[in-house]
Amino acid sequence: MLNNFVMPDLYPAAPEIFLLLMSFLVLFVDLIFGATHRWMAAMLTVITLLGCAAITLVTSDGQTALTFSNMFVDDLLADFLKLMTYLAVIMMLVYSRQYMADRGLDKGEFYVLVLYATLGMMVMISAANFVTMYLGLELMSLSLYGLVAIDRDSRRATEAAMKYFVLGALASGLLLYGMSMIYGATGSLEIGGVAQALYQGQSEKTVLVLGLVFMVSGVAFKLGLVPFHMWIPDVYHGAPTAVTMFIGSAPKLAAFAMALRLLVYALFALAVDWQKMLLIMAVLSIGLGNLAAIAQSNIKRMLAYSAISHMGYMVLGLMSGIIGGQVDPFTAVNAYSSALYYTVAYVLMSLGAFGMVLLLSRAGYEAENLEDFKGLNQRSPWFAAMMLIIMFSMAGIPFFVGFFAKFAVLLAAIKAGYTAVAVIAVMFSLIGAFYYLRVVKLMYFDRPVDSAPITAGLDLRVLLSLNGLAVAGFGLFPDALMMVCTTALMRSL
Amino acid sequence: MNSQLLSLAIWVPILGALPVFWIGSERRTLVRWLSLAVALAGFLVTLPLYTAFDATQAGMQFVEQSPWITRFNVQYLLGVDGISMPFILLNSFITVMVVLAGWEVIEEKQAQYMGAFLVMSGLMNGIFSALDGVLFYVFFEASLIPMYIIIGAWGGPNRVYAAIKFFLYTLLGSLLMLVALIWLFLESGGSFNILDWHQMRIGMAPQILIFIAFLVSFAVKVPMWPVHTWLPDAHVEAPTGGSVVLAAIALKLGAYGFVRFSLPIVPDASHYLAPMMIALSLIAVVYIGFVALVQTDMKKLIAYSSISHMGFVTLGFFIFNAIGVEGALVQMISHGFISAAMFLCVGVMYDRMHSRMIADYGGVVNTMPKFAALFVFFAMANSGLPATSGFVGEFMVILGAIKFNFWVGFAAATTLILGAAYTLWMVKRVVFGEVANDHVAKLTDIGAREFLVLGLLAVCVLAMGLYPFPFTEVMHASVDNLLKHVAASKL
Numbered sequence: 001m002l003n004n005f006v007m008p009d010l011y012p013a014a015p016e017i018f019l020l021l022m023s024f025l026v027l028f029v030d031l032i033f034g035a036t037h038r039w040m041a042a043m044l045t046v047i048t049l050l051g052c053a054a055i056t057l058v059t060s061d062g063q064t065a066l067t068f069s070n071m072f073v074d075d076l077l078a079d080f081l082k083l084m085t086y087l088a089v090i091m092m093l094v095y096s097r098q099y100m101a102d103r104g105l106d107k108g109e110f111y112v113l114v115l116y117a118t119l120g121m122m123v124m125i126s127a128a129n130f131v132t133m134y135l136g137l138e139l140m141s142l143s144l145y146g147l148v149a150i151d152r153d154s155r156r157a158t159e160a161a162m163k164y165f166v167l168g169a170l171a172s173g174l175l176l177y178g179m180s181m182i183y184g185a186t187g188s189l190e191i192g193g194v195a196q197a198l199y200q201g202q203s204e205k206t207v208l209v210l211g212l213v214f215m216v217s218g219v220a221f222k223l224g225l226v227p228f229h230m231w232i233p234d235v236y237h238g239a240p241t242a243v244t245m246f247i248g249s250a251p252k253l254a255a256f257a258m259a260l261r262l263l264v265y266a267l268f269a270l271a272v273d274w275q276k277m278l279l280i281m282a283v284l285s286i287g288l289g290n291l292a293a294i295a296q297s298n299i300k301r302m303l304a305y306s307a308i309s310h311m312g313y314m315v316l317g318l319m320s321g322i323i324g325g326q327v328d329p330f331t332a333v334n335a336y337s338s339a340l341y342y343t344v345a346y347v348l349m350s351l352g353a354f355g356m357v358l359l360l361s362r363a364g365y366e367a368e369n370l371e372d373f374k375g376l377n378q379r380s381p382w383f384a385a386m387m388l389i390i391m392f393s394m395a396g397i398p399f400f401v402g403f404f405a406k407f408a409v410l411l412a413a414i415k416a417g418y419t420a421v422a423v424i425a426v427m428f429s430l431i432g433a434f435y436y437l438r439v440v441k442l443m444y445f446d447r448p449v450d451s452a453p454i455t456a457g458l459d460l461r462v463l464l465s466l467n468g469l470a471v472a473g474f475g476l477f478p479d480a481l482m483m484v485c486t487t488a489l490m491r492s493l
Numbered sequence: 494m495n496s497q498l499l500s501l502a503i504w505v506p507i508l509g510a511l512p513v514f515w516i517g518s519e520r521r522t523l524v525r526w527l528s529l530a531v532a533l534a535g536f537l538v539t540l541p542l543y544t545a546f547d548a549t550q551a552g553m554q555f556v557e558q559s560p561w562i563t564r565f566n567v568q569y570l571l572g573v574d575g576i577s578m579p580f581i582l583l584n585s586f587i588t589v590m591v592v593l594a595g596w597e598v599i600e601e602k603q604a605q606y607m608g609a610f611l612v613m614s615g616l617m618n619g620i621f622s623a624l625d626g627v628l629f630y631v632f633f634e635a636s637l638i639p640m641y642i643i644i645g646a647w648g649g650p651n652r653v654y655a656a657i658k659f660f661l662y663t664l665l666g667s668l669l670m671l672v673a674l675i676w677l678f679l680e681s682g683g684s685f686n687i688l689d690w691h692q693m694r695i696g697m698a699p700q701i702l703i704f705i706a707f708l709v710s711f712a713v714k715v716p717m718w719p720v721h722t723w724l725p726d727a728h729v730e731a732p733t734g735g736s737v738v739l740a741a742i743a744l745k746l747g748a749y750g751f752v753r754f755s756l757p758i759v760p761d762a763s764h765y766l767a768p769m770m771i772a773l774s775l776i777a778v779v780y781i782g783f784v785a786l787v788q789t790d791m792k793k794l795i796a797y798s799s800i801s802h803m804g805f806v807t808l809g810f811f812i813f814n815a816i817g818v819e820g821a822l823v824q825m826i827s828h829g830f831i832s833a834a835m836f837l838c839v840g841v842m843y844d845r846m847h848s849r850m851i852a853d854y855g856g857v858v859n860t861m862p863k864f865a866a867l868f869v870f871f872a873m874a875n876s877g878l879p880a881t882s883g884f885v886g887e888f889m890v891i892l893g894a895i896k897f898n899f900w901v902g903f904a905a906a907t908t909l910i911l912g913a914a915y916t917l918w919m920v921k922r923v924v925f926g927e928v929a930n931d932h933v934a935k936l937t938d939i940g941a942r943e944f945l946v947l948g949l950l951a952v953c954v955l956a957m958g959l960y961p962f963p964f965t966e967v968m969h970a971s972v973d974n975l976l977k978h979v980a981a982s983k984l
Contacts, residue, residue: 377646381517381605392638397664398631404562407627407671411565414675422675426668433664437641437657445645445653482564 012065012074015052015082016122022048023115030108038106042097045111046090049118053086062491066128070190073128077260077340077492080484081125081253088250088347089118091463095355096242098457102363105150105240113150114246117143121254127261130179130189137175137222140254141168144247148239160238167221167231175218181211182267191266198269212270215262216277222255223311226284233292236304241361241368244300245354248307249347256343259318264336271322278319279421285312286425290432300368302435303353306394307346309432314342316425317409320416331415333493337486338408344485345393345405345474352390352467359383359456359464367450373439375448383454383461384443386468393471395436396429400475408482498541498555499571499622502581506535506588507615510608518604525596528607532592535614536585542578548967551575551974553624553688561628565678567685570625575971576752576822577621579964580745583829584621586953587741588614591734593946594837598733598844599647606647610734613639617742621749626674626685629753633746634667640735640743648730655723655730662723666710673706677758691757694983700762707755708766714747717807718777721800728796729849733840736792740799740832745825748806752818756810757978763811764979770811775904777804782911786918791839791849794919795832798875801908802828808905809890812897813979818972819965820889826964827874827882827957834871834950838864841943842923845936851922855929860936865924867939867947872920874954876913882957 010017026048030041056079064075093114100106120140127133145168149161183189185207186197197203221228236244263274289309296302317339321332360367360376367373377384393400406429413422474481509531516524547554553572561569573581591610599606616639619632637660645656678685681693695703713720724744728736756763763770778801785797802824809821841864842857843849858865874881877888887908895902928934939947957964 377602377605381514385514388638397638398635403631403634407675408565410671411675411678414672415679419672419676422672423669426672430661430665430668434657434661437660440641441645441653441657444642445656479560479562479564482562486564 008069009065009067011059012067013072013126014059015055016119016126018055019048019052019115019119019122022051023112023119026115027108027112030111034108038101041108041111042093042106045115046093048115049086049090053083056082056086064492068132070192071129071132072123072126074126075492077488078126078257080488081257082122084344084347085118085121085125085250085253088253088351089114089246091351091355091467092242092246092249094459094463095245095351095358098460099242099358099361100240103151103240105242107150110147110150113143113147117147117246118250121250124254125257127258128191130183130191130194130266133258133261134172134176134179136254137258138172140251141172144251147243147246148235150243151240154238154240156238157240160235164231164235171218171221171228174214174221178211178214178216178218181207181214185211191261194266195268198267201269208270209273212267212273213277215267216274219255219259219262220281222251222258223315224285224308225281225311225315226288226308227281229285229288229308232308233301233304236307237298237301241300241354241357241366245351245358248303248350248354252307252311252343252347252350256314256340259315260336260339263318264321275319275322278315279418282312282315282319283421283424285309285315286428290428290435293432293435296435297370298368299357299370299373299439302370303350306432306435307350309428310342310346310394313406313409313425314339314346316418316421317342317412320412320418323416329493331412333486333490335412335416336493337482337489338405338412340489341482341485342405342409344481345401348467348474349390349394349402349471352386352464352471353394355460355464355467356383356387356390359454359460362452362455370439370442372450373442374446374450376443378448379451380454383464386464387443388440389468389472391436391439393475395433397433398475399472401471401478401481402475404475404478404482496555497557498538499557499573499581499618501538502535502542502585502618503571503615503622505538505615506531506585506611506618509534510611510615513604513608513611516604518602521603524604524607525592528592528611529589531611532585532589532614535611536582536589539582539585539618542573543582543967546575546578546967548575549970551970554578556624561625565627565685566683567627568625569628570686571622571628572624573622574974575968576975577749578967579822579826580621580742580749580829581618583826584614584617584742587737587829587833590833590837590946590950591737593942594737594840595732595734596942598840602646606643606732606734609639609643610738613643613738617746620746624687626677626687626690628685629687630667630671630674634664636743636746637663640739643735643738644727644731647732648735650730651726652730655726658723659727662713662720666713669706670710673703676703687753687758691978693758695759697761697765697984700759700983701765704755704759704762704766707750707759711747711750711755712773714750715744715803715807716747716800717773717804718781718800721777721781724800725793725796728799728836729790729792733836733843736836736840737833740795740836741829744799744803745829748803748810748821748825751807751810752822752975757975759983760979761982761984764813767811767813771808771901774804774808774811775901777801778808778905778908779911782908782915785915786911788915789851791842791851791919791923792836793849794851794915795835795839798835798912798915799828799832801912802832805887805890805905805908808901809893812893812901813976814893814896815972815976816889817893817897818976819968820886820893822968822972823882823957823961823964824886824890827886827954830950830953830957831871831874831881831883834867834947834954835875837947837950838868838871841939841947846932851919853930854923854933856926856933857924857936859928860933861938863944864939864947867951868924869920870951871947871954872916874958876916877909880955880958882954882961884958885961
């Protein structure tokens, strides 16, 4: 048997391999210099991610390449999502540097776990096989569980990690169960193979639908859709803010990739079935997310519920790819690219919003209550303006990127004939506007209760400013990012 | 013809606001003069729009077109016709007044105050000149942000409630409009061009739905009865400048929306639902007129008077004759001057007495003769005295309404009594009589800056009342064109 072994083409997986090797180096360096030179691990991590970005850019030729016996795919979509992931992770690292250092959490484990979680996301993004997908998902999830509990003396964080772990394991189990049923019905674990078997239409329908339900549940858990959202508020609230920022950003890209690869690439033949499930979950998420966010006084919890509603909007785009069971390539690309665009826009806004929380935090003080934003305009007009941009963008007010994301998604939904759903969605975004407006109100209309100067370092300030300006800039000139999203999808479908 | 005038009208104030923000509120003198310079520059770049305007042409002029979002065929498409052009001038002019009015009064965060008004001005010019549905929507909704901040940050005691109510009410309307815009885009085969939509055929049922979506959006903005309740709150709480911009320009956006969207895009639904619109307008004119009569707060009184006057505007649009529509447009511009002046007058008194209650005043004429003269003049204009601009619009609309139906005209004409009653009664109680109390006795008359602002507005009101031709002249062709559109069925 050994003679038949063919060396797989490693070229498409070069970024993953590079990251893995570098993670060993980070571990090694931390072992030797960790006690005295903590910055080295951080620096190496950023270098690793930049290296990955360079490799991804260099090896990206716009072609779809399968490797490892069709278990791993490298297409334009994967390249784009990976680049966005690196960007989100690097931004997270820069944002959180001081926060973690102030709390003594900038240990080597933090960087290594971040790298492994990133690797997991990359594998998910490039998965062409159910097993690869599961592998990536578990690598990401396990690293994230560890990260949530990285402040091991915090009871709240430990509790959040426990909750995250138990529910996450359950969701992984559901997903795996669904995968095995689909395998039973189609005889294939490959995403392409499943799709082909389904088109031939000789699979057992009952098993398929049952498997589909389990898989959709697993995907919905990772996206945080109602009714699989229970973990989001507690984990967002309990984790150290830097980790919350991490969970709230890059993994959304990976979850989007998972949803797209599993539901669209593999199970497109069952689209009529999963469309209905997603529709219900999208509406519930938009509704519950927006309503529950109003009641929050903690900004991390508020952003958690806002994340639930945002993922609901994203799914609204994802489910609008087919009209009444008819497949039309233009509609499909339109819908999926709107969902992709929404995800990217959301990640950008989410990073900025948590960046603001980190900006206001300082050693021994967590600025995680809405009250902490009171009178920010008097303390720092510039950052108040940045937060204003981010909040209005999340509320979907032009000229900011969040508006165009909602616009694209609504357009896709209305095109697919879900006009009533679109009306419900915009009505809930009206309700949602209230809690974003409240943050602006606190910043601009109230007097500060906390007059301590903002102590955040220059790196955070510069990055946060760039982040806020990007939210505005992609709103004034939305064309480029939209085009990139569309092209990436079109070339990879 | 490809000129950049409209882009200048939009972006000069917005970009000019950036250095104003940047300078910060510590250097007050610099901030004021720079804001004034930007506002004046913003006004000057709009002047060629009038001088170079070809009044014989009904189509869009000064058109600018370039792709903006190619993905959805959204264009940066600007252009004005005789209907929208005057509002750009009005808006830029009022902005100069607002900057002058906030010269000394605003003590806190003056740079942000001035900057917010400049941004607001640019955005509203954008609304009046956008010919692309998405571009219109984007300006329409973005203009909520500066107004929200203006009311909330510099407003009265109940400002937070008023600001959030203002924002959510208006957002409610515009979100439904967004759905309608997307529907039109899909139905028209991929165009967001408003002028394409004017030509598009639409069935009756969708027409009615679209009309309702637009109605919710624009009715809130106008505001029409019964969705007007945000306006008194917003006006009362807003700082003087905020009230001025709201009354003079922001309310016109809703009315403008009817002419640009509802009437030409869904004419059949407009005809079908016209009785409802007329009824709502008349309720606004008559009922809100009575409501204004019993107000004890001057700003609230003027706010209700605004609603009542805007009822005239919507009435003029939905009787579908040239004199009615033109009268409504004249009324919009005239109300822009008069309501701005009325709010500035109340602002002048508020700055000195810190009260808006009618009961706290009395005999102001004894201590502020110059001011009293101007205030009485504007009050006369507000109640529609001939030879002031207030008369021209109301008279034309009443004429149109009588042509349409005598009783509609009759009901509308009651405003001449009601408007005179509530305005003049207020003036009587505030301005005339004996000096009511020590505070009034200590009042000082208006200074040169205040006199300049009110005087300029008075000149405009008078000029428009005596010789409205320059205003109506530019509208004729466009209004005829609009009516032609509205008369043709799209079924």
